[in-house]
Amino acid sequence: MNKIKQRLRRIYGEQENIETIYHSILQRIEETKAKKLKQRKPQWDEKDVVLITYGDQFQQKGQAPLKTFKQMFDRYLTESFSLTHILPFYPYSSDDGFSVIDYKQVNEELGTWKDIEHLSHSTRLMFDHVCNHVSQESQWFQKYLAGDPEVDNYFISPGPDVDTSAVTRPRATPLLSRFTMHDGEEHYIWTTFSRDQVDVNYENPLVLLEMIDVLLFYMEQGAEYVRLDAIGFMWKEMGTACIHHEKTHEIIKLFRDVTDLAAEGTVLITETNVPHEHNISYFGNGNDEAHMVYQFPLPPLVLYSVYKGSAEVLSQWARSLPAAREENTFFNFLASHDGIGLNPIRGLVPEKEILDMVEGLEKEGALVSSKQNEDGSESPYELNVTYMDALSKQTDDDTLRLKRMLVAHSILLTMPGVPSVYIQSMIGSRNDEAGVAQTSMNRSINRKKFDYPTLQEELDHEGSLREQTLLELNRLIAKRKNEPLFHPASRMEVLQTNEKLFAFIRKKRNEEMLVVHNLSSEQATMGLHGSYVDILTDQRWGTPTLLTLDPYQFVWLKKVEEGV
Known part of the structure; x- marks a missing residue:
């Protein structure tokens, strides 16, 4: 518990309301624990394969799309996928769901929370937490435009003349979008991705508390995996690139602490479409930040x-x-x-x-x-x-x-x-x-x-x-x-071989699997030493021999004892 308070101090320093925020987080965690959520799988393994889909991917007359999706899943996909990532299924205004109007509602055009619950009988579920921004049609932003003091500091309005030249831009659209307030005054609001995706202000601890509440709500509704969307941009500081800020990492670690306390086994996945070294930084020290990174x-x-x-x-x-x-x-x-x-x-x-x-x-x-x-x-x-x-x-x-x-x-x-x-x-x-x-x-x-x-x-x-x-x-x-x-944790050794071939060995204890892919339009060969069986075709390979693969052919060769 003290870890959460320490993280709040690192993010916000000695702000007066930190103690109140801290106790509100603890209370919210206890509310989630009291709901006695479905037991989570303690760890991922080779049987975990995820399907990515929209909730309205399949439609038929007179039926909610989420019901139709369950029909399709049960008929064609149930044996393959232990988990299903339903892309944002909340009310939205643009970007196919990623401009969220209401985090806690199911888009009525897709179905209801009961439909989500029914789907969980066929597959474990992964939800999106679109935690960097909200729709301009959201209640929070509409209240802001109306001058409601309750959300006075929920968004970022640095003014039209602020120097944003150092800010990393993932889009060619304007960083600041002009909005007219209730009194006719114009505010320039931070919109990293589009005018309809208004960034929230994590410098306000109440915003952090709101987002933790949403995270826990999703876990209560059956989410066993949660994708944290566009989280690299969460913390803004003028004069910096406003991406991968140390306080962004601290917030993700706080999300991890909350998740582990409320429902151990829930998996947090960070979505950061950036160069590799920045992407893997969201693993933290290996135990304190994201469970998975894209x-x-x-x-x-x-x-x-x-x-x-x-x-x-x-x-x-x-x-x-x-x-x-x-x-x-x-x-x-x-x-x-x-x-x-x-x-x-x-x-x-x-x-x-x-x-x-x-x-x-x-x-x-x-x-x-x-x-x-x-x-x-x-x-x-x-x-x-x-x-x-x-x-x-x-x-x-x-x-x-x-x-x-x-x-x-x-x-x-x-x-x-x-x-x-x-x-x-x-x-x-x-x-x-x-x-x-x-x-x-x-x-x-x-x-x-x-x-x-x-x-x-x-x-x-x-x-x-x-x-x-x-x-x-x-x-x-x-x-x-x-x-x-x-198994995701079994070792990989990438081989040096013909440049047309992507070949590696997966190892676990005394067993190993040689996987070879020909990525070219021509035949390619490599030497093979040992006895193998291709688990895709049951074909056996002796040693020594020359493995010849046709264009785009691949083999999954499990090593067996000589003569077996």
Whole structure:
């Protein structure tokens, strides 16, 4: 308990109301504990694979989308996914849910809290805590505009002439947005991501208390994993970059303390789409900050490697990863509701090669979102494209398209960490150009919503790209879940071999698994020493031999005793 008070002192110094805030936090923790929440799984393991989806992903006439999603999940996905990340399902005003109007309500167009509870009977749940900003339509901000003293210091209004040149900008939109107050006075309010996403002011301890209350509320509603959205930007200090501030880290550690006390086993995951060294800083000392961090370099690195037909950079990066631990791990993914971020590979891949890849993918239908640099210029920030279409050309046939998709997801499922698969990837989606035309948002290209009866026909159509993608990914996930060597904490040793191959060994006690991926359009070979069985095909390999892999082929070779 004293740890919480110490963290409050580090954040706020000797402010008069800190003692009151401290006791309010303790009281709120006790309220959560008194609800006797569902027992959490004490630790993640190889059986944990996460599905990422929107709550209204599947729709049919006369039924709440959350009910329809449960039907779809129970029919096609229940054996594969132990957890489901439902992207923000609260009332919102823009950005497909990330401009939250009310943290504690379910969007009535999706369903109710009862529907969320019913879904928890099929899968454990992961919620978003959009804790950096709120919608301009939220009650807090509307009260602020009305001059309500209760929220007088909930937002940041530095004035139009303040020097913000040092502030890191993730978007090309204005940092400060002009709003008119109830008395006609104009305020310039801090809006890191958009005018409709108004940053809250953590310098006010009451805001911190509000956000802790929301975090605990989500745990009470069944969240076993909580994604902390855009948390790198939480603390603002003029003259600094206003990202990864030491007090931001202290707030995340405080969230961790509260979580561990209220419902041990609840997992906090930080979302920071930034270069690798900053991303992993949210592990803290390994035990005091995030339980997991998003593995942001993985999506663009896998894409770049397939695009180049070379695993050289991917292998070099994988060798640099910190050793796997029991206490924390990576949250691995290839695709998500957002685009494929490019910043995490800057410094790993030469800028010219990044720009060449962006140009090549743009010619194949990908869209590009840009960020503003300190000198006022713009650089590509993310690629907006389904992962399937990112990996292949428009003229490629579906057989080749599926091979590339599967080799990429083999990497996802075999690397150290907890893997997550985006629903659009799971069902083999192509670029939704009509969605972009309708919303004028680049990210809509990978956020298609489906008429469920129509989608069922496609998924049940034998031999279709959707049916084959779902079938093969379900098969790979099942193999992963039944192999203890893929425990997130088992060691990884990346091998030096043919540059076309991404090869590594996963080790646990006296067992080991050799995983090899050919990321090129040509055959590739490597020497094999030992006796192995491919757990994907049951094919056996003796020693010594030359392992030859066809284009985009991969093997999961478990070592066995000689002659067995």
